[in-house]
Amino acid sequence: MGDLxxxxxxxxxxxxxxxxxxxxxxxxxxxxxxxxxxxxxxxxTDVLVExxxxxxxxxxxxxxxxxxxxxxxxxxxxxxxxxxGITVAASLPPSTPWSWLEGVYRGLRxxxxxxxxxxxxxxxxxxxxxQFAITALGAVATDQALYRHRAxxxxxxxxxxxxxxxxxxxxxxxxxxxxTDFPHxxxxxxxxxxxxxxxxxxxxxxxxxxxxTPEFGQIAAMDSSDGLANAVLQICDxxxxxxxxxxxxxPIPAGLADWVGLDLATQWTLYGGEDFExxxxxxxxxxxxxxxxxxxxxxxxxxTTLAPEVKLVDSTELDLGSNPQILxxxxxxxxxxxx
Amino acid sequence: MGDLxxxxxxxxxxxxxxxxxxxxxxxxxxxxxxxxxxxxxxxxTDVLVExxxxxxxxxxxxxxxxxxxxxxxxxxxxxxxxxxGITVAASLPPSTPWSWLEGVYRGLRxxxxxxxxxxxxxxxxxxxxxQFAITALGAVATDQALYRHRAxxxxxxxxxxxxxxxxxxxxxxxxxxxxTDFPHxxxxxxxxxxxxxxxxxxxxxxxxxxxxTPEFGQIAAMDSSDGLANAVLQICDxxxxxxxxxxxxxPIPAGLADWVGLDLATQWTLYGGEDFExxxxxxxxxxxxxxxxxxxxxxxxxxTTLAPEVKLVDSTELDLGSNPQILxxxxxxxxxxxx
Numbered sequence: 001m002g003d004l005x006x007x008x009x010x011x012x013x014x015x016x017x018x019x020x021x022x023x024x025x026x027x028x029x030x031x032x033x034x035x036x037x038x039x040x041x042x043x044x045t046d047v048l049v050e051x052x053x054x055x056x057x058x059x060x061x062x063x064x065x066x067x068x069x070x071x072x073x074x075x076x077x078x079x080x081x082x083x084x085g086i087t088v089a090a091s092l093p094p095s096t097p098w099s100w101l102e103g104v105y106r107g108l109r110x111x112x113x114x115x116x117x118x119x120x121x122x123x124x125x126x127x128x129x130x131q132f133a134i135t136a137l138g139a140v141a142t143d144q145a146l147y148r149h150r151a152x153x154x155x156x157x158x159x160x161x162x163x164x165x166x167x168x169x170x171x172x173x174x175x176x177x178x179x180t181d182f183p184h185x186x187x188x189x190x191x192x193x194x195x196x197x198x199x200x201x202x203x204x205x206x207x208x209x210x211x212x213t214p215e216f217g218q219i220a221a222m223d224s225s226d227g228l229a230n231a232v233l234q235i236c237d238x239x240x241x242x243x244x245x246x247x248x249x250x251p252i253p254a255g256l257a258d259w260v261g262l263d264l265a266t267q268w269t270l271y272g273g274e275d276f277e278x279x280x281x282x283x284x285x286x287x288x289x290x291x292x293x294x295x296x297x298x299x300x301x302x303x304t305t306l307a308p309e310v311k312l313v314d315s316t317e318l319d320l321g322s323n324p325q326i327l328x329x330x331x332x333x334x335x336x337x338x339x
Numbered sequence: 340m341g342d343l344x345x346x347x348x349x350x351x352x353x354x355x356x357x358x359x360x361x362x363x364x365x366x367x368x369x370x371x372x373x374x375x376x377x378x379x380x381x382x383x384t385d386v387l388v389e390x391x392x393x394x395x396x397x398x399x400x401x402x403x404x405x406x407x408x409x410x411x412x413x414x415x416x417x418x419x420x421x422x423x424g425i426t427v428a429a430s431l432p433p434s435t436p437w438s439w440l441e442g443v444y445r446g447l448r449x450x451x452x453x454x455x456x457x458x459x460x461x462x463x464x465x466x467x468x469x470q471f472a473i474t475a476l477g478a479v480a481t482d483q484a485l486y487r488h489r490a491x492x493x494x495x496x497x498x499x500x501x502x503x504x505x506x507x508x509x510x511x512x513x514x515x516x517x518x519t520d521f522p523h524x525x526x527x528x529x530x531x532x533x534x535x536x537x538x539x540x541x542x543x544x545x546x547x548x549x550x551x552t553p554e555f556g557q558i559a560a561m562d563s564s565d566g567l568a569n570a571v572l573q574i575c576d577x578x579x580x581x582x583x584x585x586x587x588x589x590p591i592p593a594g595l596a597d598w599v600g601l602d603l604a605t606q607w608t609l610y611g612g613e614d615f616e617x618x619x620x621x622x623x624x625x626x627x628x629x630x631x632x633x634x635x636x637x638x639x640x641x642x643t644t645l646a647p648e649v650k651l652v653d654s655t656e657l658d659l660g661s662n663p664q665i666l667x668x669x670x671x672x673x674x675x676x677x678x
Contacts, residue, residue, distance in 0.1 A: 027487070027577065028417075028418060028486050028487050028561070029383060029413075029414035029415075029417040029418055029487075029561060029562055030381045030382055030383035030414045030415060030417070030418045030420070030475075030477070031381070031382050031383070032379050032380070032381050032418065032420075032479065033379060033380045033382070034379050034380070034481065035379075035380055040374075041371070041372045041373070041374055042369045042370070042371050042372075043369055043370050043372065043424070043426060043459055043474075043476065044368060044369035044370070044426075044460075045427070045428050045460070045461045045462045045474060046428075046462050047428045047430055047462045047464045047466075047472065049430055049464050049466045051467065052464060052465050052466065053464070074368075075368035075369045076368075076369060078367075078368040078369070079367060079368055079371065081369065081371075085382070087382060087384040087474055088384070089384050089386045089428070089474075091386055091388055091470060091472075120382055121382075121383075121384070122384045123384045123385050123472070125386045125388050125391060125470075126388070126391050127386075127388045127391065127470060128390065128467060129466070129467050129468070131430060131464075131466060133384075133386065133428035133430075133462070133472030135382075135384060135426055135428075135474035136369075137380070137382065137476075138369070140371065142373065145371045147367050148366070148367050148368075222367070222368055223368055238366065
């Protein structure tokens with residue numbers, strides 16, 4: 001029997017086939033779950049739309065499922081929370097093959113098996129184009145959640161991972177640049193493509209930080225899903241501080257500038273987005289301890305300041321930068337452009 | 340200044356304008372909330388897609404917001420839970436006027452102000468057509484959740500409200516039938532249209548049942564969002580029982596048969612959907628007490644049986660029906676048709 005479409009299967013049969021991917025308790029109007037004692041609930045929602053956030057050209061069904069889960073789990077990690085479950089609102093054209101939807105659920109489950117959490121049901125609807133709205137629920141020990149507004153002046157800004165690799169992987173997949181000009185090995189190309197297809201929420205960094213400090217609950221954090229610059233700007237805006245980022249310390253993926261030039265590499269590192277890494281503002285000793293404990297790539301990229309601007313400075317001495325480039329939220333990625 | 344589109348405003352400005360509709364704590368990667376002590380978490384997700392679940396022809400922006408919230412809150416009510424908050428994943432074309440999105444949020448907020456809960460943030464994305472994926476979170480006293488699988492044979496099936504009114508309202512809005520043939524007052528037309536536009540989750544029935552019985556946590560319940568027949572069939576399927584519904588006791592809206600004929604009125608009552616009422620299976624004395632306490636319209640429509648079929652019988656004596664019509668889940672509303 002060939003691959004049937006959702007229209008051929010009908011809703012009842014689709015739901016029956018999705019049941020094995022879901023927590024046992026799924027099947028009522030809602031799911032009932034107990035929260036671990038002493039924990040607060042953490043809730044986040046992210047939508048991935050076909051043609052905007054993904055296309056068949058760039059991700060397989062399983063990659064898409066993984067990315068949908070990872071994008072939401074990364075938000076939980078940024079709050080210092082551990083995942084409990086997700087709900088999946090899938091809107092799909094009736095012509096969608098069952099094997100594709102099953103692939104998405106396999107990817108969702110693979111990501112949850114890696115990082116924790118179950119599929120707690122959701123909703124399935126016919127729609128003109130495919131999209132997945134995921135809500136992830138997590139738990140954090142009460143008073144141990146991380147917020148954006150906690151940064152103070154003269155803290156050190158630390159980021160996990162390199163930034164711009166997911167953007168580079170997308171460029172490779174979309175063949176934005178002639179691949180004949182690609183100066184690196186196939187392995188490096190695959191590494192960047194994997195950064196786009198299989199982002200890894202940084203629960204490891206959260207676990208390490210918890211181990212390193214008794215004052216975990218005081219840390220300012222955010223994930224870099226909308227770009228590194230955006231994360232720094234949001235933290236600064238909420239905290240009423242500014243920042244100086246050292247251009248030489250930006251976490252540009254090794255070899256990226258050789259391929260696209262330093263200007264575009266810097267652009268992708270600051271604004272590329274979808275790296276799903278974490279940005280922290282920490283006291284200097286804790287920042288050093290985190291970098292040491294996590295190992296490369298995790299690096300200090302600058303410091304917070306009393307002055308409210310977020311500046312990109314060129315000197316290795318952060319205070320000596322002249323004519324710094326000022327970053328603003330308007331420059332960072334926006335779903336709805338402005339005129 | 341005229342009405343700006345989302346593209347003209349840009350994402351930052353849209354989020355700034357939506358902030359007043361949201362709980363104060365919104366603005367991080369996720370929202371952190373404490374669950375009331377002794378309560379379990381209840382989670383449900385529902386999507387409304389333009390052209391499938393709503394159109395500009397049938398609902399205003401505010402009605403749409405109300406319906407989005409009510410559809411999800413009705414699922415919480417069916418579980419015996421009270422609402423805490425919702426997340427809103429809005430996917431919208433860039434040409435969407437701001438005033439329309441603001442209207443949707445006004446409707447969402449109006450429904451939550453009426454029934455409880457706050458807007459706990461969400462996500463905003465560009466998309467080819469409009470849709471809203473809402474996740475509602477609620478709380479229920481531990482071990483007091485209502486489930487579909489709890490029905491036992493020889494219980495009484497009770498439904499709140501009339502069924503088919505929302506479908507009749509939709510028919511009026513879509514002018515499926517010539518309005519010149521409408522045999523009733525404008526007030527009745529408006530009542531049915533309101534049933535479609537402003538469904539009311541039946542938290543009142545839940546509160547009444549809680550007051551009437553110490554064994555609240557043993558009740559089988561489901562909301563009738565996908566139709567009355569679907570709700571009875573799902574409860575029976577999960578509980579391993581059947582049912583006999585008395586055709587004469589179906590909660591057909593008064594006057595509906597005069598307009599569309601008894602056959603179509605029966606069809607809409609059983610399969611119309613989106614009435615967002617509740618279906619319970621109860622011991623006989625509790626069923627009577629509920630009907631008395633809630634007042635009309637709340638009525639007994641039949642009983643559960645050991646035999647697994649769900650039958651529509653014609654006799655007022657439930658056991659005497661001959662050649663009964665057998666209902667199946669395949670007849671009830673499906674988002675993806677089957678071949």
